[in-house]
Amino acid sequence: MSSVYELTKKFVQAIIPKKVLSRNETFIRRLVSSYYIGTKYECNICNKRLRKFIKLDRGDLLCPFCGSLPRTRGLYKFIDDKLVNKTVLHFSPPKCLKNKILETGETNEYITSDFEDEFEADLALNIENIDQPDGKYNVIICYHVLEHIGDDSQALRELNRITKKEGICIIQTPFKEGDIYENPAITNPTERLKHFGQKDHLRIYSPNGLEKRMKEVGFKTEIIVFENEADNYNGLKENDTILIGKKDVTTQPLWWLLTKELHN
16 A cells, blocks of 8 residues: 555656746655654755655655655765765666755766756766767766666766776666576566666666676675664665676777777
8 A cells, every 4th residue: 555655746746837837846755744844864865854754665764854765865874985076977877866966066977868858957878879978987876777777787887987997886776586587578567667667768787787797897806794773773775785896907808909999
């Protein structure tokens, strides 16, 4: 059964145009969030203190003030000290995190991209053919994007190409145990929901399966699993898993080496 919050959200979205909701988002959140003010928890993105987070049907804890999800708060906790004086590319950035990064003003350059026009972004880069120079970015954030991409290996090649020699690419998708599960014959949205967990998902990764694909395009990889605090003060996801890719110039695949020779 859907929560009161999600039923109300669906009703409001059905009767009020999306552009009107977007223009008045701050005011609407202010009305809703007043009920959740407290001291037991804190959102580390908007720094508001709460008596509780909003629990969504799928179990995620939503911040009523800024709309952040556990994966977004976990990501910011990880990158908080890694963006100083860095050139950053962020795919499909949640509005709350984008605003936080811009407000801190710590990056050298912060560029956002969204190809499907679902997020407010600077560019609309095709992740399978990224129109950006080789080795431009110190930090690339690719969160919950690859599961939507047809040729994810090509996307990973492009991410590797535009990562600086000492840079990092931070990747997360929905994960499961075992191997990657995908079936290109499944194209019906209802069937994709049944098999992959969402109507526009093309596969479900496992951490090890995604790590293997990252290594195949020349990334050195690290799987990081965060254990939650006992009191879950920031409302984070339990055992949140992310993958870090670093460009390994000593083991780049043949396609990368040939490309560099042609450019030199």
